[in-house]
Amino acid sequence: MKELILLKYGEIALKGLNKNTFEDLLMKNIKRRLKGVGKFTYNRLQSTIYIMPQDEESDLDVVMEKLKTVFGIASICRAAVFEKDFADICEGTIEYLKDTLSFAKTFKVQAKRADKAFPMKSPEICSELGGVILEKFPELRVDVKNPEVTVTVEIRDTNAYVHAVQTQGAGGLPVGSSGKAMLLISGGIDSPVAAYMMAKRGIHVSAIHFVSPPYTSERARMKVEQLCEKLTAYCGSIAFFCVPFTEIQEAIKDNCPQEFFTIIMRRLMMEIAQKIADRDDCLALVTGESVGQVASQTLKAIACTDAVCAMPVFRPLIGMDKTEIIEIARKIDTFDISILPYEDCCTVFTPKHPKTKPSIEETENAQNHFDFTEMIKTAVEKTELKVIKLEA
Numbered sequence: 001m002k003e004l005i006l007l008k009y010g011e012i013a014l015k016g017l018n019k020n021t022f023e024d025l026l027m028k029n030i031k032r033r034l035k036g037v038g039k040f041t042y043n044r045l046q047s048t049i050y051i052m053p054q055d056e057e058s059d060l061d062v063v064m065e066k067l068k069t070v071f072g073i074a075s076i077c078r079a080a081v082f083e084k085d086f087a088d089i090c091e092g093t094i095e096y097l098k099d100t101l102s103f104a105k106t107f108k109v110q111a112k113r114a115d116k117a118f119p120m121k122s123p124e125i126c127s128e129l130g131g132v133i134l135e136k137f138p139e140l141r142v143d144v145k146n147p148e149v150t151v152t153v154e155i156r157d158t159n160a161y162v163h164a165v166q167t168q169g170a171g172g173l174p175v176g177s178s179g180k181a182m183l184l185i186s187g188g189i190d191s192p193v194a195a196y197m198m199a200k201r202g203i204h205v206s207a208i209h210f211v212s213p214p215y216t217s218e219r220a221r222m223k224v225e226q227l228c229e230k231l232t233a234y235c236g237s238i239a240f241f242c243v244p245f246t247e248i249q250e251a252i253k254d255n256c257p258q259e260f261f262t263i264i265m266r267r268l269m270m271e272i273a274q275k276i277a278d279r280d281d282c283l284a285l286v287t288g289e290s291v292g293q294v295a296s297q298t299l300k301a302i303a304c305t306d307a308v309c310a311m312p313v314f315r316p317l318i319g320m321d322k323t324e325i326i327e328i329a330r331k332i333d334t335f336d337i338s339i340l341p342y343e344d345c346c347t348v349f350t351p352k353h354p355k356t357k358p359s360i361e362e363t364e365n366a367q368n369h370f371d372f373t374e375m376i377k378t379a380v381e382k383t384e385l386k387v388i389k390l391e392a
């Protein structure tokens with residue numbers, strides 16, 4: 001039986017005059033995501049995208065899985081394609097939905113008749129097809145208010161489509177519709193989740209990672225690249241910047257008061273990240289911080305980090321518990337990589353008693369024990385860029 005895929009968009013449908021721009025971007029992202037899994041024709045009509053396979057080869061289960069990671073799609077369903085002949089539609093519907101209908105208790109039929117030349121009107125289609133279904137599945141009852149299964153028949157220009165099962169899409173807005181931001185990515189659980197959350201709101205994410213060899217290993221860096229690869233399913237291609245940070249960390253250790261190590265390090269990370277973000281046309285920074293998780297994530301410590309930031313810093317996990325973050329990390333399949341036990345530069349030279357409530361003034365004084373200007377410049381110059389592409 002011939003099938004196609006229908007995608008409904010959620011929020012984009014409300015976009016008024018800008019709707020076309022959002023739709024175009026969504027189409028582009030969908031086509032990019034489905035590259036390599038088959039040939040399709042695409043149509044869009046009334047907030048729905050119709051994806052019709054052009055060959056027998058495309059595995060629609062694979063296509064569905066890929067589409068589930070595309071932001072901007074509210075729901076996805078597979079539908080059977082029929083000639084616009086009512087007897088064919090009835091017979092085909094029974095065959096196509098036999099598993100779904102034999103497990104259900106209640107159902108209703110809804111009809112959408114875009115082709116006004118079709119000889120039956122919608123209420124007639126519903127009652128006739130409903131009757132045929134009841135005959136075949138006498139245990140079923142019609143429930144128009146709260147049915148377990150809604151059988152939808154769409155009569156379109158060239159064909160009729162029938163579907164009953166809707167899968168939830170990724171929601172959100174198409175990636176790229178909200179500009180670009182620079183994610184500070186560690187190898188931990190949180191920052192990849194932060195990337196997912198921002199991409200969901202249409203942000204195109206670039207990523208920056210600080211390494212301190214020999215204190216951090218090549219494997220730790222590869223782990224972060226692997227996380228980025230996973231993220232491309234949701235975020236599209238990611239520009240990955242890797243910053244050599246050893247010299248700066250050693251200078252902090254050798255010159256600044258120990259209880260301020262972490263907070264100074266974080267301020268310097270932010271300064272470097274902003275410079276790279278500027279060059280990469282990013283309008284904001286993103287971190288995986290959540291209030292109170294560690295000493296550098298108290299409100300006072302966050303104020304000290306933000307004091308060096310001229311661009312907005314987004315912390316999409318700020319009010320989330322670790323368990324909630326982990327749930328998303330599992331869903332987006334980054335969790336198993338994140339828990340691999342390689343060291344991060346944040347854990348190099350960590351003080352025994354970090355200041356949990358630093359004031360901006362005392363932090364600045366502590367940082368002023370050393371002039372980091374030249375080292376920041378060098379780190380920016382030596383930053384390496386690698387584009388991590390969305391694989392088919």
Ligand code: ATP
Nearest residue numbers: 184185186188189190191208209210287288289346
């Ligand atoms: P995560 O699970 O993301 O590692 P965490 O709870 O371990 O978070 P921290 O190590 O304090 O928290 O880091 C807080 C945030 O700082 C991270 O979410 C990330 O945005 C950023 N960060 C930490 N280490 C690095 C690094 N090596 N390079 C870039 N950003 C980093």
Ligand code: MG
Nearest residue numbers: 186188344346
């Ligand atoms: Mg970390």
